[in-house]
Amino acid sequence: MKKIIILSLSLLIFTSCESDFLDTMPQSTINDGQLATSAEANEAIINGIYSALRSYGLSISNHEDYGHKSILSATDLMSNDMLMTKSSWYSNFYNYQGRQQTNTRSRLAWSTYYPQIKTTNVVLAGIPEGTTDEKLKGIRGQALALRGYFYFMLARIYGPTYGGNENKLCVPLYTEITFEGRERSTVREVYNIIEKDLAESIALLEGYKRKNNNAIDQSVAQAFLADVYLEMGKYSEAAILANAARQKYPLLTQNEWMQGFYDVSNKDTMWGASITSAQSSFVANFFSHFDNTNESGYAGGLGIYKNIDINLYNSISGTDFRKNAFVAPGGNSTYPSLPAYANLKFIDPTIDAGDYIYLRAAAMYYIEAEAYARSGKESLARKVLYDITITRDPAYVLSTNSGTALIDEIILQKRIELWGEGYAWFDMKRLGVALNRDYPGSNHTAFGKFNIPASDNRFIFQIPQAEIDANPLIVQNPL
Numbered sequence: 001m002k003k004i005i006i007l008s009l010s011l012l013i014f015t016s017c018e019s020d021f022l023d024t025m026p027q028s029t030i031n032d033g034q035l036a037t038s039a040e041a042n043e044a045i046i047n048g049i050y051s052a053l054r055s056y057g058l059s060i061s062n063h064e065d066y067g068h069k070s071i072l073s074a075t076d077l078m079s080n081d082m083l084m085t086k087s088s089w090y091s092n093f094y095n096y097q098g099r100q101q102t103n104t105r106s107r108l109a110w111s112t113y114y115p116q117i118k119t120t121n122v123v124l125a126g127i128p129e130g131t132t133d134e135k136l137k138g139i140r141g142q143a144l145a146l147r148g149y150f151y152f153m154l155a156r157i158y159g160p161t162y163g164g165n166e167n168k169l170c171v172p173l174y175t176e177i178t179f180e181g182r183e184r185s186t187v188r189e190v191y192n193i194i195e196k197d198l199a200e201s202i203a204l205l206e207g208y209k210r211k212n213n214n215a216i217d218q219s220v221a222q223a224f225l226a227d228v229y230l231e232m233g234k235y236s237e238a239a240i241l242a243n244a245a246r247q248k249y250p251l252l253t254q255n256e257w258m259q260g261f262y263d264v265s266n267k268d269t270m271w272g273a274s275i276t277s278a279q280s281s282f283v284a285n286f287f288s289h290f291d292n293t294n295e296s297g298y299a300g301g302l303g304i305y306k307n308i309d310i311n312l313y314n315s316i317s318g319t320d321f322r323k324n325a326f327v328a329p330g331g332n333s334t335y336p337s338l339p340a341y342a343n344l345k346f347i348d349p350t351i352d353a354g355d356y357i358y359l360r361a362a363a364m365y366y367i368e369a370e371a372y373a374r375s376g377k378e379s380l381a382r383k384v385l386y387d388i389t390i391t392r393d394p395a396y397v398l399s400t401n402s403g404t405a406l407i408d409e410i411i412l413q414k415r416i417e418l419w420g421e422g423y424a425w426f427d428m429k430r431l432g433v434a435l436n437r438d439y440p441g442s443n444h445t446a447f448g449k450f451n452i453p454a455s456d457n458r459f460i461f462q463i464p465q466a467e468i469d470a471n472p473l474i475v476q477n478p479l
Contacts, residue, residue: 039135049116054273056281059111060104063284069356071109072422079424083444085305094448099461107464109157113150120147125177141204145221148197155190157461162232181471198225219245220271226367239371242364249361254321260347262354271359280352287348307341310443320393366414373406429459
C-alpha cells in the first residue's frame with residue numbers, strides 16, 4: 001500500500017464503503033503539515049463526520065440506511081421490547097437474519113462506522129497529541145470521542161460482551177491513516193483503545209464550547225465513557241461520569257416528553273442531528289419507519305407499525321404518563337386507526353424534517369443508578385432512580401428493593417424511558433437476557449415470534465461477507 005501524504009476533505013468524508021474500503025484513501029492538495037495547523041480544515045472534516053452520521057445511503061444504500069440513528073433502531077428491533085406488524089424494511093433485523101454474513105444488513109454498522117474511523121484517524125494524525133492550541137484541542141477531543149464511540153458500537157455488535165470474554169475476538173483495530181487489512185483484536189484490546197480515546201477526549205474537551213448539540217462536547221464524551229464503564233464492570237467510575245455528564249441537562253416535563261422526540265433543541269438532548277427539509281431523505285428516514293401517525297411514511301402510510309411488547313406495556317404503572325406514549329388496548333380516539341400498543345412516542349409534525357436524537361441525559365440516570373447498585377451504594381441508587389421516576393409517575397415512591405430486585409427495577413425503568421432509543425438489545429446482551437417473544441398472550445408478529453437463549457451466538461453479528469472476501473486475516477463469528 002502506498003504511503004498517504006495528501007488527503008481529500010470532501011471525498012474522505014463521504015467515500016462509500018466498498019469491499020476494499022480499508023485499503024483505499026483519496027488524495028487532494030492539503031498536506032500533513034497544513035492539516036496540523038489548520039483548525040478550519042480539521043473542523044470541516046469533523047463536521048463531515050457529523051453529516052455522514054445522519055445521511056442516507058452511505059452504507060448499504062437502502063431505506064434502512066440513514067446513518068447512526070438507523071443502527072440504533074435496527075438493534076432495538078432485535079430486542080424483546082419492540083415489534084413490527086408487517087414484514088418489510090427492518091424485518092431482517094427483527095427476525096435475526098440480518099446478522100448473517102451474506103445478508104446485506106450485516107454490514108450496516110460495519111460500513112457506517114469504519115469509514116468514519118478512518119476519517120477520525122486523519123484528524124488525529126494531523127493534530128499533534130500535545131497541541132496547546134485551544135481550537136485544535138477541541139477538534140482532537142471530538143475526533144477521539146467519535147473514534148472511541150464508533151469502536152464501542154462495533155464491539156457490541158460484532159463482538160461478545162466484555163465481562164468474561166476479554167480474550168475472545170472482537171473487531172479489527174485501525175488507529176493510523178495507512179494500513180492493510182488486519183486481524184481481529186481481542187475484546188480487551190478494543191476496550192483499551194475505547195477507554196484511552198474517551199479519557200483523553202474528556203480532558204481535551206474541558207472548556208470547549210460547541211455551537212449546538214449536533215457536535216460532541218465534554219458532557220457527551222463523559223456519557224460515552226460512562227456507558228463503556230458500565231459494560232466493563234467499572235461501576236464506581238461509571239456512576240461518577242454519568243452523574244457529571246447529566247448535570248447541565250434538566251429533565252423533561254410531561255408536556256415536553258410527549259412532544260414526539262423530533263427536536264434536538266429539547267433540553268435533555270445531549271447529542272443529535274438537526275435535519276432540514278433540504279436534508280431529508282423522504283421515506284428513508286427514522287420517522288418514516290417509526291412515526292406510526294405519519295401517513296406519508298412506511299409506518300403510518302403502509303401500516304408497518306412499530307409497537308411495544310405487551311409485557312413491557314403492562315409493566316408500566318397506570319399513573320406513569322409514559323404509558324400514554326402507546327395506544328391502549330381500547331384504542332386511541334385521536335388516532336383511531338392505530339392498533340393497540342402502537343407507539344405514539346415518536347411523532348414528527350414537520351413530516352419530513354424531524355431531527356435525530358442520539359443521546360438524552362435521561363439515560364445517564366439509569367447508568368448512574370445501576371452502577372451505584374452494583375457497587376454497594378444502594379441508597380444512592382434508589383435516590384437517583386427516584387429523582388427521574390417521580391417526574392414520570394407522581395405516584396412513585398422511593399424504592400425499598402435491594403440486590404437483584406433493585407437492579408431489575410432500574411433496568412425496567414430504563415426500558416420504559418428509553419424505548420426505541422437504542423438501548424434495549426445492547427442491555428440484553430450485557431445482562432445475559434434471553435430473547436423471549438413466544439409466550440402466552442404475546443403480541444409479537446409471526447415472523448419474529450421466537451425465543452433465543454441468553455448469550456446465544458445469534459446475539460453477535462457475523463463479519464460481513466465483503467470484509468471476509470477482502471481481508472484474509474479475518475476470522476468469522478459462528479452462525
